Amino acid sequence: MPILNKAIVFKQENCGDGLQKALNMKPIDILFAVRESGLKGRGGAGFPAGSKWMLASAAQSDKKYVICNADEGEPGTFKDRLLLTEFTEQVFNGMTICGYAIGAHHGFVYLRGEYSYMIDEMQATLQQLHNSGRLGKNILGSGFDFDIEIRLGSGAYVCGEESALIESLEGNRGEPRNRPPYPANTGYMGFPTVVNNVETLATVPILINKGVDWFTSIGTEKSRGTKLISVSGDVDRPGVYEIPYGTTIMEIIEMAGARDVKAVQVGGASGICIPEAELHRNISFEDVPTGGSIIVFNNSRDMLKILENFMEFFTEESCGQCTPCRIGNKKLLDGVFMIERGECSVQYLRELISLGETMQVASKCGLGQSSPNSFITIMKHFGDEILSKY
Amino acid sequence: MLVSEINTLTEEISSLVEKYGAGRQSLLPILQEIQIRYGHISDVAQQEIARLLDIHPVEVYGVTTFYSFLNTTKRAKYNIRLCKTISCDLTNKDGIARALERELGIKFGEISSDEKYSLAYVSCLGMCDQGPAMLINNQVYSKLTPRKVVEILDQIKGR
Numbered sequence: 001m002p003i004l005n006k007a008i009v010f011k012q013e014n015c016g017d018g019l020q021k022a023l024n025m026k027p028i029d030i031l032f033a034v035r036e037s038g039l040k041g042r043g044g045a046g047f048p049a050g051s052k053w054m055l056a057s058a059a060q061s062d063k064k065y066v067i068c069n070a071d072e073g074e075p076g077t078f079k080d081r082l083l084l085t086e087f088t089e090q091v092f093n094g095m096t097i098c099g100y101a102i103g104a105h106h107g108f109v110y111l112r113g114e115y116s117y118m119i120d121e122m123q124a125t126l127q128q129l130h131n132s133g134r135l136g137k138n139i140l141g142s143g144f145d146f147d148i149e150i151r152l153g154s155g156a157y158v159c160g161e162e163s164a165l166i167e168s169l170e171g172n173r174g175e176p177r178n179r180p181p182y183p184a185n186t187g188y189m190g191f192p193t194v195v196n197n198v199e200t201l202a203t204v205p206i207l208i209n210k211g212v213d214w215f216t217s218i219g220t221e222k223s224r225g226t227k228l229i230s231v232s233g234d235v236d237r238p239g240v241y242e243i244p245y246g247t248t249i250m251e252i253i254e255m256a257g258a259r260d261v262k263a264v265q266v267g268g269a270s271g272i273c274i275p276e277a278e279l280h281r282n283i284s285f286e287d288v289p290t291g292g293s294i295i296v297f298n299n300s301r302d303m304l305k306i307l308e309n310f311m312e313f314f315t316e317e318s319c320g321q322c323t324p325c326r327i328g329n330k331k332l333l334d335g336v337f338m339i340e341r342g343e344c345s346v347q348y349l350r351e352l353i354s355l356g357e358t359m360q361v362a363s364k365c366g367l368g369q370s371s372p373n374s375f376i377t378i379m380k381h382f383g384d385e386i387l388s389k390y
Numbered sequence: 391m392l393v394s395e396i397n398t399l400t401e402e403i404s405s406l407v408e409k410y411g412a413g414r415q416s417l418l419p420i421l422q423e424i425q426i427r428y429g430h431i432s433d434v435a436q437q438e439i440a441r442l443l444d445i446h447p448v449e450v451y452g453v454t455t456f457y458s459f460l461n462t463t464k465r466a467k468y469n470i471r472l473c474k475t476i477s478c479d480l481t482n483k484d485g486i487a488r489a490l491e492r493e494l495g496i497k498f499g500e501i502s503s504d505e506k507y508s509l510a511y512v513s514c515l516g517m518c519d520q521g522p523a524m525l526i527n528n529q530v531y532s533k534l535t536p537r538k539v540v541e542i543l544d545q546i547k548g549r
């Protein structure tokens with residue numbers, strides 16, 4: 001499964017020996033390099049990786065952990081699957097470099113249960129790394145020890161949220177914790193823990209190998225580097241595309257062969273709906289940030305049916321721990337059914353939108369906070385069309 | 391369950407506890423292995439796991455029921471789970487759903503009377519570029535067509 005356009009960062013020839021280079025550096029210099037590169041988290045929230053690593057590095061503790069978040073559950077996202085199969089070694093090396101930089105000796109990959117068919121090949125790569133002295137004791141003669149363990153999820157979208165993921169690793173129900181404290185401080189078993197997305201970690205060895213200047217020359221001022229985008233829906237060539245930050249949505253979907261476009265959902269079910277008139281907007285932390293899912297809808301699609309699909313997803317995947325999310329998503333889904341039956345007044349629709357806005361601020365974790373996004377944006381852009389149809 | 395069966399189960403759980411360690415953090419991997427071997431995590435299994443990890447059985451039950459890939463009641467030999475999320479929906483998952491129901495003679499949410507097949511929906515499998523997609527146990531099948539579904543089921547039936 002290759003990247004479908006011309007790759008920029010994720011090319012085998014860029015990989016070189018980032019791990020060896022990193023181990024020749026002092027941990028503090030790696031922390032500075034990652035910070036100066038401007039690398040931000042690729043999993044959705046976009047927290048600067050360098051700052052997160054520095055927090056974990058500064059935390060005083062005899063044990064620390066690195067977790068690679070491979071839960072990839074956001075509808076329409078499959079770019080981590082590509083990295084885990086085509087750039088497996090870089091993902092693991094990124095974890096090792098992080099461990100070296102923050103002083104951790106153990107890493108976990110939390111792989112979604114749906115990807116369990118990939119685990120044998122990943123284990124084989126781990127074994128190879130051990131055999132060639134790139135994992136385990138005294139890695140490449142540096143005196144640094146690091147081990148990686150793969151753990152499987154069991155079919156719960158919310159476990160991609162980092163504190164729920166940690167709960168799950170600890171053997172609990174995957175229910176998000178209150179934050180702060182953040183994992184960098186109080187993570188797995190209470191120890192300082194860096195949780196990073198697969199793509200963030202896989203970028204690190206390449207960034208170290210090619211240098212900070214090379215990396216910062218790609219992308220925009222506040223969004224350095226590239227983003228892997230999973231494109232699906234009404235396109236001729238669905239798949240993973242690598243784009244420099246700042247690329248417009250139009251450019252991306254044209255690469256994928258979209259025609260007769262009505263709207264594009266950016267960021268999956270928890271993302272936002274962009275109508276055809278706004279396709280000039282670009283993917284970046286300045287404009288439209290995303291974990292990497294783009295779903296294209298053509299003019300034959302009924303936006304209410306799409307919204308129904310999203311709201312069903314959230315009512316099922318909510319962990320039910322807090323009221324705004326548990327009850328709110330159910331109300332929004334019921335609202336969609338009412339519209340379908342022609343029973344929803346404009347007055348009630350307004351109330352639902354304001355309920356959505358309450359959920360955005362009052363929910364305990366990102367799931368509940370982002371779940372009303374599609375309801376709000378689809379109603380904003382297609383409310384009239386929907387209400388006149390039903 | 392027969393006493394001998396319980397003994398085997400206990401032995402198996404003991405060896406898993408040995409493999410993963412006796413801490414609470416071993417709970418999920420142990421449940422996952424029992425799920426794969428037995429197709430479900432029975433009351434007895436839950437009690438034995440709780441005893442050997444020294445936690446309350448209610449805790450084991452609470453964790454088991456939280457995760458959609460773990461179940462407390464017996465499932466079929468082949469669990470067929472069709473993705474119902476948006477990208478697969480756009481690529482005609484409904485047509486695949488009808489084909490599966492026709493071929494197996496059961497509806498979604500049901501188990502065949504010989505306990506060989508069960509049909510259920512699942513959320514996005516991360517195969518959205520190759521939809522419609524489904525899982526049969528841990529194996530993923532993509533770019534499904536009604537004809538391909540029949541071929542896949544024929545292969546399984548042969549086993």
Ligand SMILES: Cc1cc2nc3c(=O)[nH]c(=O)nc-3n(C[C@H](O)[C@H](O)[C@H](O)COP(=O)(O)O)c2cc1C
Binds near residue numbers: 040045071157195197
């Ligand atoms: C409901 C929910 C699901 C999430 N799923 C994922 C996921 O599958 N993969 C991921 O990397 N981050 C996911 N996140 C974000 C993580 O909480 C966390 O921000 C991320 O792993 C940090 O890594 P990064 O800084 O490298 O992006 C999710 C967040 C929420 C609220």
Ligand code: SF4
Binds near residue numbers: 175319
């Ligand atoms: S927002 Fe939803 S998923 Fe998050 S803690 Fe509350 S109920 Fe659980």
Ligand code: FES
Binds near residue numbers: 076077475
């Ligand atoms: S929507 Fe079906 S695999 Fe993602």
